[in-house]
Amino acid sequence: MSRAELGEILPGGAIAEPGSTAEFKTADWRSSKPVLMDLEKCTGCPLCWIFCPEPAIVRRADGKIEFDYYHCKGCGICAAECPLKLIVMVEEAGDGDG
Amino acid sequence: MAKALSGSEAVALAVKQANVDVVAAYPITPQTIIVERLAEYINNGELDAEYVPVESEHSALSECAAASMTGARVFTATASQGLALMHDMMYIAAGLRCPVVMAVANRALSAPINIHRDHSDIMGSRDSGWVQIFVENNQQAYDMTLEAFKLAEDHDILLPVTVNMDGFFVSHAVEGVETLDDSRAAGFLPPRKPLHYLDASKPMSFGALASPEWYYRIRHQVVEAMARVEQKLEEVEREYLRVSRRSYGALGLSQVENAEIVILCAGAVAGTARTAARRLRERGVKVGVVSVRLYRPFPAEKIIHAISNAEALLVIDLAMSPGAPSAPLGQDIKAALFDAGVRLPVWNVVCGLGGRDVSEAEIEKLATTLAESTTSTPRERITYWGVAV
Numbered sequence: 001m002s003r004a005e006l007g008e009i010l011p012g013g014a015i016a017e018p019g020s021t022a023e024f025k026t027a028d029w030r031s032s033k034p035v036l037m038d039l040e041k042c043t044g045c046p047l048c049w050i051f052c053p054e055p056a057i058v059r060r061a062d063g064k065i066e067f068d069y070y071h072c073k074g075c076g077i078c079a080a081e082c083p084l085k086l087i088v089m090v091e092e093a094g095d096g097d098g
Numbered sequence: 099m100a101k102a103l104s105g106s107e108a109v110a111l112a113v114k115q116a117n118v119d120v121v122a123a124y125p126i127t128p129q130t131i132i133v134e135r136l137a138e139y140i141n142n143g144e145l146d147a148e149y150v151p152v153e154s155e156h157s158a159l160s161e162c163a164a165a166s167m168t169g170a171r172v173f174t175a176t177a178s179q180g181l182a183l184m185h186d187m188m189y190i191a192a193g194l195r196c197p198v199v200m201a202v203a204n205r206a207l208s209a210p211i212n213i214h215r216d217h218s219d220i221m222g223s224r225d226s227g228w229v230q231i232f233v234e235n236n237q238q239a240y241d242m243t244l245e246a247f248k249l250a251e252d253h254d255i256l257l258p259v260t261v262n263m264d265g266f267f268v269s270h271a272v273e274g275v276e277t278l279d280d281s282r283a284a285g286f287l288p289p290r291k292p293l294h295y296l297d298a299s300k301p302m303s304f305g306a307l308a309s310p311e312w313y314y315r316i317r318h319q320v321v322e323a324m325a326r327v328e329q330k331l332e333e334v335e336r337e338y339l340r341v342s343r344r345s346y347g348a349l350g351l352s353q354v355e356n357a358e359i360v361i362l363c364a365g366a367v368a369g370t371a372r373t374a375a376r377r378l379r380e381r382g383v384k385v386g387v388v389s390v391r392l393y394r395p396f397p398a399e400k401i402i403h404a405i406s407n408a409e410a411l412l413v414i415d416l417a418m419s420p421g422a423p424s425a426p427l428g429q430d431i432k433a434a435l436f437d438a439g440v441r442l443p444v445w446n447v448v449c450g451l452g453g454r455d456v457s458e459a460e461i462e463k464l465a466t467t468l469a470e471s472t473t474s475t476p477r478e479r480i481t482y483w484g485v486a487v
Contacts, residue, residue, distance in 0.1 A: 009312075009315060009316060009319070010294060011195040011256050011293065011294070011319060011323075012193060012194040012195035012196075012256075012294075012304065012316065012319070013193075013194075013305075013306060013308055013312065013316035013319075014194075014195075014294045014302055014303065014304050015302060015303040015304075015306055016294070016302050018301040018302070018303070020303075021306075
């Protein structure tokens, strides 16, 4: 989006900067997002990380997890898999039309 | 000195002199001779290029687009169903701004199967974003093929170009063709200088997914580039005039200044129309001819200027658009007239389909019918001429 705002488009939409797909937000249409209710209780087991179909669970240096909301589609698999039920799905604040 | 060449041989010679890097093609009548000659040139060592004998026209144009993105000068040729099979890739070559040059030996589309000339094939791809040039004869086939590379590869354009020649009537008929010697051709058309290209040492992405905020903007670049083509073609033609003493223009105009009836058409039929017009003038019917050489972008302003003294227009289409109010050329001309606020009777006549002959006598008859009609004469908007013979 930032480059679109700058108005710089090479002929044919060629992209001169390698790896720029990482900047592409692929989940802005998500309807609900996972939230870790209690970081202290997270054991870093890491079932949510294994089952996440996107690379949207990030393992921190201390082994606990956090979410990459740029890529999380809100499928809820992590919430279903967490053995301690520490992850809950929270509805995104929509634009009013659901 | 003129060489005796078929239209196909003339195109192949121009492509050889353009010193292309890659030819990818699949044989189809009536185009086959073009790529056969190129295969021979490459096999004989007369042309240092990669010839890719692909398994379909879809693959041919895929190969051409990819090769073009490496910075290569690329050529292919096709016709009819082959062009239809390329349709998918035509939009991709245009959208990715690949300056591929393609000769189309225009031929009818199936069904029923027919190998002969009409313009149904290219008219089906007229919205693909390719520059589309029609030639009338073998000399123009040679000249416009060389010019097409220069136009396509210009950094202000970067669009693929089709050079359309009537199947058999141009592709197979032999005529005298003035050719450039190799050094003059090379002087006119030096090696391609690509703007962006696939290069492992400087990685770039081509053909990335474009979300709604990007797609329209990127696709609109094709419209912007098209808008620069008419002027650029004039520059290319001025340069070509210096090396060849030949130049054509977006429109071929014949006696339009004081014409009451102007015939508009594209391709080889323009020559027939000029002969018919000459005969009609001998009988006192003032007829002129506009040969639409540049079809995309459509030179609407030049056409309006050319027909400014006309009282009625005869638009000859060698293609149909079933269910549409007019055939393709008729639609374009009527839109141009409407936009310019010009209200003229337009008679759109479809003829010559599937290789049906369009004779001088028939064009004379059509023009005479139009000249003799008055505003009170009811006339069909579009006439499918001589369906039953």
